Amino acid sequence: MASKDRILRLKEETRVNILDAALDIVKEEGWQALSMRKIADKIEYTAPIIYEYFANKEAILLELTRQGYLKLGKELQAAKDAHDTPAAQLEAMWLTYWNFAFANRELYQGMFGITTSCACKMVNELPEAELPWDIITEPIGKLMQIEDMDSEIICTKYYTFWSIVHGLVSINLLDRGDSDAINRQVLRDAITGIILSITPVTV
Structure with a gap:
């Protein structure tokens, strides 16, 4: 149970990190500059990991x-x-x-x-x-x-x-x-x- 809770917590932390990174990019460069690749680079994840949480940047905007x-x-x-x-x-x-x-x-x-x-x-x-x-x-x-x-x-x-x-x-x-x-x-x-x-x- 502790291991499952830890996995869920890490998943939520990753999701929050993605959203925080997206908003940081927007603050620095504007909405037009936002991309999945830039988010991945900012938090040092691979792009496929970002897509595990959000289908596209429109899904990030919606959240x-x-x-x-x-x-x-x-x-x-x-x-x-x-x-x-x-x-x-x-x-x-x-x-x-x-x-x-x-x-x-x-x-x-x-x-x-x-x-x-x-x-x-x-x-x-x-x-x-x-x-x-x-x-x-x-x-x-x-x-x-x-x-x-x-x-x-x-x-x-x-x-x-x-x-x-x-x-x-x-x-x-x-x-x-x-x-x-x-x-x-x-x-x-x-x-x-x-x-x-x-x-x-x-x-």
């Missing part, structure tokens, strides 16, 4: 994407749990989303196909890709006083938020934005404006 969504989901949930009101939760979560994108620049690019050849259908089928939606739509529904979480209105408002935030992130990931201070102000203005627009008016 890194899955891990990226898990990490983003964890950070969004923490931001949500730190606040009591739906409006405060939404502001905190979208700011957290922004911070995640720039703290994990290469990972975010892979998750959303920015500068990569995204296998979008496979990414969309990842259960983890639903985490931002699952976490963020609840306070949208609460703020708008809508109980049906499958409501088209909630869906529309989620994508209104996401389109603005992701669009601003994408512009800046491509180094086409303004200063960080200006971008953060634009981000806050946009988030606050949407929150105000979906907050029921009390008489």
